[in-house]
Amino acid sequence: MxxxxxxxxxxxxxxxxxxxxxxxxxxxxxxxxxxxxxxxxxxxxxxxxxxxxxxxxxxxxxxxxxxxxxxxxxxxxxxxxxxxxxxxxxxxxxxxxxxxxxxxxxxxxxxxxxxxxxxxxxxxxxxxxxxxxxxxxxxxxxxxxxxxxxxxxxxxxxxxxxxxxxxxxxxxxxxxxxxxxxxRGQRDLAGRQILISAGGTREHLDPVRFIGNPSTGKMGLALAQAALHRGAAVTLVHAPLIGVGANGCSLLKGVRSLPVISAEEMRQALLECLPNADWIVMSAAVADVKPAEYHAEKLPKRSLPTTLPLASVPDIAAEIGTLKQPHQRLIGFAAQTGDIVTPALDKLRRKKLDAIAANPVDQPDSGFGTDTNQAVLLDAHGRQVPVPQCSKLEMAHRLFDFVQTLPSG
Structure with missing residues (x-):
């Protein structure tokens, strides 16, 4: 850059x-x-x-x-x-x-x-x-x-x-x-309301143990920052942000920030904000499953189950895909290994997304916790635009450039 x-x-x-x-x-x-x-x-x-x-x-x-x-x-x-x-x-x-x-x-x-x-x-x-x-x-x-x-x-x-x-x-x-x-100083997202999810949700077994993932929220923060710099009004619904330090706090200046922990909390916050959003960017790594039972007090080590019954977690992106209005755009992320395009296209179609960024998380300096990323940007009309490794801020701008070119209606 x-x-x-x-x-x-x-x-x-x-x-x-x-x-x-x-x-x-x-x-x-x-x-x-x-x-x-x-x-x-x-x-x-x-x-x-x-x-x-x-x-x-x-x-x-x-x-x-x-x-x-x-x-x-x-x-x-x-x-x-x-x-x-x-x-x-x-x-x-x-x-x-x-x-x-x-x-x-x-x-x-x-x-x-x-x-x-x-x-x-x-x-x-x-x-x-x-x-x-x-x-x-x-x-x-x-x-x-x-x-x-x-x-x-x-x-x-x-x-x-x-x-x-x-x-x-x-x-x-x-x-x-x-x-x-x-x-070049253009505020080309002025007047738009952009809703972004970020971070990795946590599904708790008890107050100190949870099922989680390596997401730090850096990509979501970069998306919020890029949108803000381009003139948008930004709402960021974020799970815990890891390793972003004071820089992460500074990125939230000027952004409406809604912190959450679990997938259900994220779902409720996103659905509440959905009616006012023009673009919804789902960069959060949302849990797929959660412990079937939550214990209000910390379990002693001897009481931990040797097998952990699991329950499914609602698919937030798919739900928003069924609720979004014709003027709204829903953009997803797909963290993949190996072939990243095929599963990303499947996710795009199943969840009624307008576009998706497929990330190769098995490549060096890409995906979770890194300051850089790479992706293939895909839309529902068959376009595929590769984005070579770059800063997550540049990735955010490249994604917004891509969404700007989506057909209307």
């Missing part, structure tokens, strides 16, 4: 500038071409040499304003070069300049000389952030479709204040950049 992509980063004067070192480093390591502009005040926090080293390219300052590149002004060259522009930290001063179209330094001149999507990551003291003038500027800038936002969050600030104004973390900023590079 990042190989050869052109990312321009503008850094204003704020202590949060140190966080952008990690962003620049990760982008460069992933193969992106990165250019960095620092305002004069930004250099009081992080030096141009730091960003030049991390980006493998000289960093620019106002001293370079009139530098010529191939006979053209630098801000024109950089503005036309960039595929996406990140402004982080975005200070109250730079925010005001953007609102009024000021171009009094290299960074703001480059913003005006560019047409690519711009991601804004504000950072400032809570009292500054909550000023009416700052909030007015913030709302006005968001009304411009070119600008996209991440954060700010709340927490302890460098001034020891606890409150809003904390810049988004690198693990929040990087995925948003990836989405903008894929969509």
């Amino acid at each position: 990042l190989q050869g992509k052109r990312v321009l980063i503008g850094i204003s004067g704020g202590i949060a500038a140190y966080k952008i070192c990690e962003v620049v480093s990760n982008l460069a390591k992933a193969g992106a071409e990165v250019r960095v502009i620092l305002t004069q005040s930004a250099q009081a926090f992080v030096t141009p040499l730091t960003f030049a080293t991390l980006s493998r390219h000289p960093a620019y300052t106002d001293q370079d304003f009139w530098q010529s590149v191939h006979g053209r002004p630098l801000h024109i060259e950089l503005g036309e070069w960039a595929e996406v522009l990140l402004l982080a930290p975005l200070t109250a001063n730079t925010l005001a300049k953007l609102v009024y179209g000021l171009a009094d330094n290299l960074m703001t001149s480059t913003v005006l000389a560019s047409t690519c999507p711009v991601l804004l990551a504000p950072a400032m003291n809570t009292d500054m952030w909550e000023q009416q003038a700052v909030q007015r500027n913030w709302q006005q800038l968001q009304a411009d479709s070119r600008y996209h936002t991440v954060g700010p969050g709340a927490g302890i600030l460098a001034c020891d204040r606890v409150g809003a104004g904390r810049m988004a973390e690198p693990e929040e900023i990087l995925p948003h950049l990836l989405s903008l590079l894929h969509t």
